[in-house]
Amino acid sequence: MDALAELLDGPRARGAFLLRSVLTPPWSVRIADLAPLTLVLMVRGDAWIRTEDAGTRVLRPGDIAVIRGPEPYVLAGDRETAPRIVIGPGQVSTADDGTELCERMDLGVRTWGDDPGGVSAGGSPGSAVMISGTYQMRGEISGRLLSALPRVLVLPGDGWSSPLPALLSDEVVRDEPGQDVVLDRLLDLLLIAVLRAWFGRPEAAAPAWYAAQGDPVVGPALRLLHDDPAHPWTVADLAARTGVSRAALGRRFTDLVGEPPMAYLTGWRLALAADLLREPDATVASVARRVGYGSPFALSAAFKRVRGVSPQQHRDRAAAATWRTGWTW
Structure with missing residues (x-):
C-alpha cells in the first residue's frame, strides 16, 4: 500500500450527518458543531466559506469543499451577511436569538432550509442548494489525515470528473431500508475521490x-x-x-x-x-x-x-x- 492509500484508508463514517440545505438570500449560517471534517457539495447558487484562520473562499455550483474542524466557520450567500443561524454540537440549529429551528426549517427527508419552493429541481430562482456531509466523531477520520489537510480546500467542479456527486445528490433524499449505511459509504468514497484529485493539483501544497x-x-x-x-x-x-x-x-x-x-x-x-x-x-x-x-x-x-x-x-x-x-x- 502506498503512503496516499494508507492515508486515505482511514475514513469510516458511522451514522454521518448528511443534509441538503435550501436557503434564500441573504443567508448566513455559523457552523460550530465541533465536527472534525465536513464536505460541502454546492448544487445551485454560490456560497462563501469564512474562517478566522483561512480567509474567505467561494463555492460555485459543482465545487466541493472539505473543511477541517473543530473550529467554527461561516457559510453564507455573500461576503458580508452576518450569521442568522447557528449549528451547534449534535447538529442542533438555532436562530441568532437562541430560538430552535430544527422543526421549523424541516423540508422533508434530510432536507432543511427556508425555501419550500426550492426543494424541487426547478425551485425558487436565487435559492442556494448544497449538500453537507459531516463526520461526527474524530475516530472516523484519522489524525494523520487531518494533519495533512489545510483548514479549507476547494476542488473546482470543472477540475475533475466523478459520478459520485450526482449519486450522493440522488441518494441523500431517499428514505429506504439501509439508507444510512449507503450514505455513509458514499460519503467515504466521495471524500477519498476528492482528496485524491486535490492532492494531484499544483495548488494543493501536498506533503513532501x-x-x-x-x-x-x-x-x-x-x-x-x-x-x-x-x-x-x-x-x-x-x-x-x-x-x-x-x-x-x-x-x-x-x-x-x-x-x-x-x-x-x-x-x-x-x-x-x-x-x-x-x-x-x-x-x-x-x-x-x-x-x-x-x-x-x-x-x-x-x-x-x-x-x-x-x-x-x-x-x-x-x-x-x-x-x-x-x-x-
Whole structure:
C-alpha cells in the first residue's frame, strides 16, 4: 500500500450527518458543531466559506469543499451577511436569538432550509442548494489525515470528473431500508475521490512524502515502511531492498521527504499509535506491538518524547473530550 492509500484508508463514517440545505438570500449560517471534517457539495447558487484562520473562499455550483474542524466557520450567500443561524454540537440549529429551528426549517427527508419552493429541481430562482456531509466523531477520520489537510480546500467542479456527486445528490433524499449505511459509504468514497484529485493539483501544497512517492528509490522505501511499520527496519535494510547504498538512500530520502528514513518511521509509528490508542479496546501493549515497539515502556518513552504526553494521558484527554462534548476526539 502506498503512503496516499494508507492515508486515505482511514475514513469510516458511522451514522454521518448528511443534509441538503435550501436557503434564500441573504443567508448566513455559523457552523460550530465541533465536527472534525465536513464536505460541502454546492448544487445551485454560490456560497462563501469564512474562517478566522483561512480567509474567505467561494463555492460555485459543482465545487466541493472539505473543511477541517473543530473550529467554527461561516457559510453564507455573500461576503458580508452576518450569521442568522447557528449549528451547534449534535447538529442542533438555532436562530441568532437562541430560538430552535430544527422543526421549523424541516423540508422533508434530510432536507432543511427556508425555501419550500426550492426543494424541487426547478425551485425558487436565487435559492442556494448544497449538500453537507459531516463526520461526527474524530475516530472516523484519522489524525494523520487531518494533519495533512489545510483548514479549507476547494476542488473546482470543472477540475475533475466523478459520478459520485450526482449519486450522493440522488441518494441523500431517499428514505429506504439501509439508507444510512449507503450514505455513509458514499460519503467515504466521495471524500477519498476528492482528496485524491486535490492532492494531484499544483495548488494543493501536498506533503513532501506525496511527491516523493513517484521517486524510483524513495517511493519503494516509503511503501515498505507503510506496509509493515512493525518490522525492525534499518537504513541498511531499506537500502538493500531499494538497490542503493545506505548513504544514497539517506541523502535522497532526506532531500525529498524532509527528514531521514528512521525519523520518518518514528513519526509514522507514533501517528499510527495515536490513532490506535483511541480505540476503546486497545491497550498500550497491543498498540506497541502493532507499531513496532518491543514493549509498552518503549512506546511510552518515544510517545512522550515526541508528543509531550504519555500514551495514557493521550487516551485520558480523548476520553475527557468525549465526555465534555459528546464527540469522540
